[in-house]
Amino acid sequence: MFLDMMETDASVFPTSQLIELLDGWERLESPQNRFKAAELLLLATSDANYESISHLSTDLGLRFDRIIFSLLTKKGATEYHHNVTKLLERMDFLRHEAAWPGMELSDRTLDALERFSVSDHSSEEPSESSNNTAAEYMLPPALSSFEAEAMQKRLVKLLREATADDSGEISKIIHRMELLEDPSEELLVSLVEYFLRTGDTQGASKWVLELQPDTIFAADSESEASLLDKLLDCWLRETHPRAPWRAEEVFREVLDGSDGQARLTT
Numbered sequence: 001m002f003l004d005m006m007e008t009d010a011s012v013f014p015t016s017q018l019i020e021l022l023d024g025w026e027r028l029e030s031p032q033n034r035f036k037a038a039e040l041l042l043l044a045t046s047d048a049n050y051e052s053i054s055h056l057s058t059d060l061g062l063r064f065d066r067i068i069f070s071l072l073t074k075k076g077a078t079e080y081h082h083n084v085t086k087l088l089e090r091m092d093f094l095r096h097e098a099a100w101p102g103m104e105l106s107d108r109t110l111d112a113l114e115r116f117s118v119s120d121h122s123s124e125e126p127s128e129s130s131n132n133t134a135a136e137y138m139l140p141p142a143l144s145s146f147e148a149e150a151m152q153k154r155l156v157k158l159l160r161e162a163t164a165d166d167s168g169e170i171s172k173i174i175h176r177m178e179l180l181e182d183p184s185e186e187l188l189v190s191l192v193e194y195f196l197r198t199g200d201t202q203g204a205s206k207w208v209l210e211l212q213p214d215t216i217f218a219a220d221s222e223s224e225a226s227l228l229d230k231l232l233d234c235w236l237r238e239t240h241p242r243a244p245w246r247a248e249e250v251f252r253e254v255l256d257g258s259d260g261q262a263r264l265t266t
Helices: 004-008 014-028 031-044 050-075 077-097 105-122 145-161 164-177 185-197 201-208 211-216 229-236 243-256
Strands: none
Touching: 014 031, 031 050, 031 077, 050 077, 050 105, 050 164, 077 105, 077 145, 105 145, 145 185, 145 201, 164 185, 185 201, 185 211, 185 229, 201 229, 201 243, 211 229, 229 243
């Protein structure tokens, strides 16, 4: 009833009681009330209302996070897929277009979002030979920034645990990465390190060029060697007759992208 009134007359929007109303519906912990809390949050931050409550952005960011987590983790979560998608889309707008501070998801919600996206959108059965196949982490092509963040977090974990036997699954991960507008440096570094770890010098050479120069030249805290050091060392150990020339090509490409400011420790 109250939500219906707000939809037809935004002037009845209760700015001062908004947080109390959201928290009250959350505390009731029934599926219908979680739905009502999501509805209210979407209406409160709609195009007609969001400018008048921008001073509540940090408080509302916390409520977005809690409500999304609640919808994702309760029994029957798939019933609320549409609500979760709308909440994520609204958070995207408020964070990027309205420049609201506090529009962030906690680690626990990102984890829940990734697990939910996996179970809801997986398009093929997991391989019997692997407990962590990339097929389990398939997401739809249109990703919110929050889904992209959750996806990258899980892919980093997979890459760090992968071995040479997982090459087929790594190909699937790379396919999913192509859907990302701007893969994180952490994800790209994890991919380069996987190829270095498994001796795939060509793969490492391709992806190292996607990194920022500072990342390529940064010394590892344990080995004190940079990614470029490690890559060139891999090329030096190659037995292919063209390996030295290819190593030089990669080195020059890195230099071209960094204004010639290479710093080697090898």
